[in-house]
Amino acid sequence: MNSMPKYVATTTLEEPQWNASFIKNNILEEVTKLKQGTDYQFLIYGSGQLIRTLMDHNLIDEYHFMVHPVVLGKGKRLFTEQDQRETKRARCYPS
Numbered sequence: 664m665n666s667m668p669k670y671v672a673t674t675t676l677e678e679p680q681w682n683a684s685f686i687k688n689n690i691l692e693e694v695t696k697l698k699q700g701t702d703y704q705f706l707i708y709g710s711g712q713l714i715r716t717l718m719d720h721n722l723i724d725e726y727h728f729m730v731h732p733v734v735l736g737k738g739k740r741l742f743t744e745q746d747q748r749e750t751k752r753a754r755c756y757p758s
Contacts, residue, residue: 670697670705672713691720698722711739 669683672690679685686693694717697705707714707723717723 672710690716691722694722 665681667682669681670686670693671679671683672686674687676685690713694705704725707717714723
């Protein structure tokens with residue numbers, strides 16, 4: 664896994680680690696280029712803001728969910744009532 668290329672969307676980090684390349688500028692343009700230039704699949708891990716941005720611009724092809732049964736009450740929602748797009752596939756995995 665350490666040898667695999669990693670792309671990190673950041674506005675604060677300065678020194679890449681673990682074979683990472685930073686995406687600091689136009690995230691939509693860079694992700695579009697990455698998707699067009701390879702057959703690899705990309706994984707987004709732990710960034711609600713990034714996911715929301717990519718969702719709004721239809722740059723996510725497939726969703727895989729890991730559900731951790733926790734009730735939080737208020738907070739930011741990943742999906743809203745306006746998200747009526749058709750997705751190719753969505754899978755949910757219990758934790």
